[in-house]
Amino acid sequence: MLTLHTIALDGLGGDSLLSWILQIVFLGIFVVFxxxxxxxxxxxxxxxxxxxxxxxxxxxxxxxxxxxxxxNEIGKPQVDPTAQVDRFLEYFAITPVDLDPAGIxxxxxxxxxxxxxxxxxxxxLMAPQANETQIYNLEMTLGAASVLNVIYKIIRHFYxxxxxTLSLYIIMQxxxxxxxxxxxxxxxxxxxxxxxxxxxxxxxxxxxxAAKLMHNYEKTKVEKDIVVAKVPIEGRTAYVLxxxxxxxxxxxxxxxxxxxxxxxxxxxxxxxxxxxxxxxxGEKIGEVAEGVGVVIGGPEVDKYKVExxxxxxxxxxxxxxIKEDVGDAISPMxxxxxxxxxxxxxxxxxxIRERTKEGDFVIIAGIGxxxxxxx
Amino acid sequence: METTVPVARRVSPFLLAIIMxxxxxxxxxxxxxxxxxxxxxxxxxxxxxxMGVTTLAISTYLLFQTKKRVLKLGMEMPPLTTTLExxxxxxxxxRDFQRGDYIFKQLEEQCPKxxxxxxxxxxxxxxxxxxxxxxxxxxx
Numbered sequence: 001m002l003t004l005h006t007i008a009l010d011g012l013g014g015d016s017l018l019s020w021i022l023q024i025v026f027l028g029i030f031v032v033f034x035x036x037x038x039x040x041x042x043x044x045x046x047x048x049x050x051x052x053x054x055x056x057x058x059x060x061x062x063x064x065x066x067x068x069x070x071x072n073e074i075g076k077p078q079v080d081p082t083a084q085v086d087r088f089l090e091y092f093a094i095t096p097v098d099l100d101p102a103g104i105x106x107x108x109x110x111x112x113x114x115x116x117x118x119x120x121x122x123x124x125l126m127a128p129q130a131n132e133t134q135i136y137n138l139e140m141t142l143g144a145a146s147v148l149n150v151i152y153k154i155i156r157h158f159y160x161x162x163x164x165t166l167s168l169y170i171i172m173q174x175x176x177x178x179x180x181x182x183x184x185x186x187x188x189x190x191x192x193x194x195x196x197x198x199x200x201x202x203x204x205x206x207x208x209x210a211a212k213l214m215h216n217y218e219k220t221k222v223e224k225d226i227v228v229a230k231v232p233i234e235g236r237t238a239y240v241l242x243x244x245x246x247x248x249x250x251x252x253x254x255x256x257x258x259x260x261x262x263x264x265x266x267x268x269x270x271x272x273x274x275x276x277x278x279x280x281x282g283e284k285i286g287e288v289a290e291g292v293g294v295v296i297g298g299p300e301v302d303k304y305k306v307e308x309x310x311x312x313x314x315x316x317x318x319x320x321x322i323k324e325d326v327g328d329a330i331s332p333m334x335x336x337x338x339x340x341x342x343x344x345x346x347x348x349x350x351x352i353r354e355r356t357k358e359g360d361f362v363i364i365a366g367i368g369x370x371x372x373x374x375x
Numbered sequence: 376m377e378t379t380v381p382v383a384r385r386v387s388p389f390l391l392a393i394i395m396x397x398x399x400x401x402x403x404x405x406x407x408x409x410x411x412x413x414x415x416x417x418x419x420x421x422x423x424x425x426m427g428v429t430t431l432a433i434s435t436y437l438l439f440q441t442k443k444r445v446l447k448l449g450m451e452m453p454p455l456t457t458t459l460e461x462x463x464x465x466x467x468x469x470r471d472f473q474r475g476d477y478i479f480k481q482l483e484e485q486c487p488k489x490x491x492x493x494x495x496x497x498x499x500x501x502x503x504x505x506x507x508x509x510x511x512x513x514x515x
Contacts, residue, residue: 190453197474199455200499208478215479246477331501332455338500372499374479 042168045175049159052178059189060152063145070141070196074134075127084126088142089149109301136247140195144188151185191330200372202328205337206274209344210242210366211375225251227375234349235358245370253365254302258309266313269360275367276329277321286340287323295319296367394437401430453501460497461486
């Protein structure tokens with residue numbers, strides 16, 4: 001019988017039976033890895049993608065269920081909205097032709113307007129008892145559920161394609177970006193409940209700054225869901241604007257800024273835009289940074305309009321960014337972000353003092369989603 | 376909505392059977408090792424004990440790996456704090472978020488301090504406890 005004693009006596013390198021067995025096993029492993037190494041690696045990757053896909057499917061199904069429950073609870077429809085919700089989750093929008101880029105912004109804006117109207121009309125049909133604020137919030141809830149559906153379907157596509165073709169590179173490309181995709185999906189999943197209940201989200205940081213400045217002043221509604229108030233700040237007159245809340249709404253800040261500049265015949269000394277911005281790893285949540293340029297995210301139609309008008313009338317555009325994670329931007333507002341807002345207001349005042357004279361007109365635009373934020 | 380992905384990740388019964396057999400064999404090996412020591416055969420005892428303990432460790436680890444883990448979807452409702460402020464006397468009160476709350480909403484309730492109907496919502500936020508916060512990197 002082979003014992004530790006015999007191993008100790010013969011060693012592992014001699015002519016013992018054990019050394020033969022070990023050499024054959026080692027050679028066997030070497031041959032297996034030489035011919036099937038890539039395939040083994042691929043199966044490990046497929047298992048990893050499958051695990052994430054399972055989680056994505058759970059998120060997608062839960063999001064769909066939550067959206068249907070919210071419509072039934074708030075909208076009190078006469079018929080079951082499940083089929084309409086499933087149709088909504090499959091909606092798509094085709095981007096305009098960019099082969100001839102001239103005029104693409106206006107075509108894109110038209111497309112976005114059509115999509116927005118279509119979505120809101122559909123939500124109104126699904127939830128006839130809902131008020132305007134609830135319609136906006138339900139649309140946002142369905143939007144988040146739709147994003148989860150799209151993410152799931154794309155990952156499933158690559159997973160099944162990889163399995164079908166047994167191509168390492170198809171599986172590898174999805175496996176490599178999976179951590180970032182999962183982070184995005186988790187952010188949308190956590191935002192679902194916030195949208196349904198109308199809670200302020202991290203993306204509303206800019207809108208919240210504007211709301212704090214314009215609170216208790218008379219407001220007027222201008223271009224598409226934007227409210228403006230004339231606020232005296234540091235001896236100057238500021239046009240403070242934000243998307244109308246408390247419904248989930250980003251409005252058209254670009255069009256509103258354009259109108260204000262044109263109404264004042266370009267006599268605007270400074271435009272300050274405040275928005276939430278994605279933080280880099282290592283940066284703290286709620287960190288504030290200043291810069292120049294138009295800090296408006298999304299499909300860039302609004303950004304283009306502000307840039308065009310600012311260039312035409314030579315209006316300097318300053319930006320203040322409130323740093324946050326992608327997950328924090330679409331989930332309920334964190335205390336760190338809320339605490340940073342007073343500091344942002346102080347910065348705005350300092351920039352106004354430094355860059356303009358008393359009696360000047362300035363624009364302060366709080367960019368972002370006004371869900372859960374009044375004015 | 377069609378699906379082609381398995382509903383749940385199931386543990387293969389074949390794998391489970393192998394793990395159980397290995398577990399039993401490892402216990403037998405440990406028994407034989409102890410038995411060999413008691414019969415004054417330490418060289419055999421060492422081998423059986425080494426084999427038994429190693430196999431026991433591997434099979435127990437594999438058995439724990441097969442345990443179904445609860446998936447966290449990140450959809451849990453984080454607790455939200457609503458701060459109520461009196462516009463007249465500045466009194467502040469804190470409560471949990473309720474459906475329909477929004478920042479700058481004028482409330483019907485009276486201020487417990489000055490009894491004026493001037494309460495409004497000043498802030499709504501979620502606070503992450505220190506334990507839940509991710510460790511800040513050393514280079515921050």
